[in-house]
Amino acid sequence: xxxxxxxxxxxVVVIIFLFLLNLLRKRNIELKYCLVWLIGxxxxxxxxxxxxxxxxxxxxxxxxxxxxxxxxxxxxxxxLVCVSLTVVVSRLSDRLRKLVQNIAIKEKEMADxxxxxxxxxxxxxxx
Amino acid sequence: xxxxxxxxxxxxxxxxxxxxxxxxxxxxxDVVVINDCSKDDSRMILRQNCIPHIDLLVNLGIxxxxxxxxxxxxxxxxxxxxxxxxxxxxxxxxxSKLVEPIExxxxxxxxxSRFIDEQGFQSSAARRVGIxxxxxxxxxxxxxxxxxxxxxxxxxxxxxxxxxxxYYSKDYPEPDSTALALRNNLRVLEVPVIMRERQGGVSSIxxxxxxxxxxxxxxxxxxxxxxxxxxxx
Numbered sequence: 001x002x003x004x005x006x007x008x009x010x011x012v013v014v015i016i017f018l019f020l021l022n023l024l025r026k027r028n029i030e031l032k033y034c035l036v037w038l039i040g041x042x043x044x045x046x047x048x049x050x051x052x053x054x055x056x057x058x059x060x061x062x063x064x065x066x067x068x069x070x071x072x073x074x075x076x077x078x079x080l081v082c083v084s085l086t087v088v089v090s091r092l093s094d095r096l097r098k099l100v101q102n103i104a105i106k107e108k109e110m111a112d113x114x115x116x117x118x119x120x121x122x123x124x125x126x127x
Numbered sequence: 128x129x130x131x132x133x134x135x136x137x138x139x140x141x142x143x144x145x146x147x148x149x150x151x152x153x154x155x156x157d158v159v160v161i162n163d164c165s166k167d168d169s170r171m172i173l174r175q176n177c178i179p180h181i182d183l184l185v186n187l188g189i190x191x192x193x194x195x196x197x198x199x200x201x202x203x204x205x206x207x208x209x210x211x212x213x214x215x216x217x218x219x220x221x222x223s224k225l226v227e228p229i230e231x232x233x234x235x236x237x238x239x240s241r242f243i244d245e246q247g248f249q250s251s252a253a254r255r256v257g258i259x260x261x262x263x264x265x266x267x268x269x270x271x272x273x274x275x276x277x278x279x280x281x282x283x284x285x286x287x288x289x290x291x292x293x294y295y296s297k298d299y300p301e302p303d304s305t306a307l308a309l310r311n312n313l314r315v316l317e318v319p320v321i322m323r324e325r326q327g328g329v330s331s332i333x334x335x336x337x338x339x340x341x342x343x344x345x346x347x348x349x350x351x352x353x354x355x356x357x358x359x360x
Contacts, residue, residue, distance in 0.1 A: 097187055097297070101195035104181045105202065108159075 005067070009048045017041055036084070040077055128206040128230055130156040130282075132222065133196030135189055136180075137163045139213040140172050147178045150211075150219040156226075159199055160213070163192040189279075190300035197288045197295070209282040214325045216248070217280040221320040225282040228316050235313040236287045238273065238305065239280035239320035247321030257341050261302045264348050269309040274317060276302040287313055293357055296347060299340055303347035310351045 020037055023029040047054050047070065058069035132150060136143055143160065150158055159179050162169055164186040173180040181195060193210055200208040207229050211217045221239060228234040241249060242258070250258070254277070261276045279301055283291065287308055296303050308315050 093297075096185070097191045097194075100183055100185045100187055101191065101198060104161075104183045104195060105199050108179075108181045108199070109202075 006048055006051065009044065013041055013045050013048060033088075036081060040081075129204065130207040130209060130226055131196075131200045131203070131205040132156050132158045132209045132211050132219075133193060133200065134158065134160045134211050134213045135163060135192040135196065136160050136165060136169055136173075136213040137186070137189070137192070138165045138167045138169060140165070140167045140169045142215040143169060143213055144172050144176045144178070146211075146213065146215050146219075147176060150222075153219045154222050156209070156222065157205070159196060161192040161196050163187055163189070188297045190295050190297040193300065194291060194295040197283070197291045201285065201288050201292055205285075207282055207284055208288055210279055212279050216322050216325050218321065218323060221280070222282075224318050224320065225280070228318065229282055229284050233314070234316035235284050236305075236308050236315045237282045238275060238278050238315065238317045239322075240273075240275035240278055240317040241320065241322050242274040243317060243319035244321070246319075248324045253337055257337065257344070260341060261344065261348065264345060265302075265306060265309070268348065268352050269306060271309055271315065273305055273309075273315065276305045280320060280322070290357060299344050302344045303351060306348045306351040307354075310354070311356050 017038075020029070020034060020041070024031065024034055051066070054066045054069060057073075058064070058066040061069055061072070063069045063072065132154070134143070134146070139146075147158060147160070150156070157179070159181060160173055162173060162180050162182045164183050170182060172178075181199060183192060183195065187195070196210070197208055207226055209222055209225055211219065211222070217239070225237045225239055228237050241247060249255070258275060258277055262273060265271060265273045265276060277299075281301075290308060290311055290313070291304060294307065305315060
């Protein structure tokens with residue numbers, strides 16, 4: 001890894017870190033979901049400071065150019081984050097569905113109760 | 128035994144009132160229409176005609192609407208819930224045929240099939256390809272011949288309602304809910320019915336979606352085999 005690349009990565013890491021910090025400050029992001037990014041960033045910073053780690057890793061994985069090892073790691077990391085986000089979205093849509101159904105059912109039950117209390121003859125033949 | 132007819136309704140203002148009055152004339156059962164956030168004036172028509180209905184605040188798709196109906200039936204102590212399409216394809220006169228085997232205790236779930244007697248509207252060619260595919264899949268995986276797994280004309284007892292309340296696909300739910308019931312060792316029975324051509328509305332399945340439809344439902348049926356059983360019989 002050249003010094004130039006090291007500096008570039010370092011600057012990018014700092015910018016993203018500040019960006020995340022700002023999101024956290026404004027409470028635009030939940031710490032729970034932010035942690036994974038922070039850990040990723042810290043790992044990147046460590047590799048940037050000690051490129052020897054990257055060379056060792058590249059050798060271990062049989063990747064000739066160390067930078068490619070960095071890319072490979074990043075891609076796997078991003079893919080994992082994407083999958084975890086899909087899981088979160090699925091859970092949310094499931095909860096939303098249940099919520100909407102239960103509110104709607106409750107609404108009907110309350111309307112039926114009210115009608116019964118008022119003693120109106122119910123033309124619709126409700127429950 | 129008390130029976131509730133669940134009618135999912137999405138933009139069915141042209142047929143829904145007529146269907147309700149037909150049901151009132153032909154059957155003694157309670158009805159609840161699930162209005163899945165229709166964009167037309169379905170809601171107004173439901174109110175004006177005093178049709179018992181549930182208004183969903185957010186569009187949930189056919190699966191979410193039907194599931195709301197099953198939950199409503201469970202909460203209000205109904206023994207049997209029958210699903211009837213809101214577009215007039217299903218003649219309410221057949222409902223008693225669907226309910227009968229459950230009342231006798233011969234089945235947990237009854238599906239009204241167009242393809243036993245092969246009478247009446249036999250669906251489009253494209254759709255029949257899908258139906259044949261699902262029939263084969265269900266036969267291979269569950270060892271049971273279900274001739275019309277896509278039929279939305281079906282009756283369920285409380286055990287099945289509980290299962291569907293727990294899990295029901297969001298879109299195109301019929302075939303894989305059938306697979307789910309079979310997976311849970313529930314007794315699924317088919318009875319012949321005659322269906323009419325839809326009287327209004329637009330089918331939820333168009334040409335462009337049919338590939339996605341077959342793929343999604345096939346995978347969904349496959350998945351049921353590795354999902355844990357939730358009902359102990």
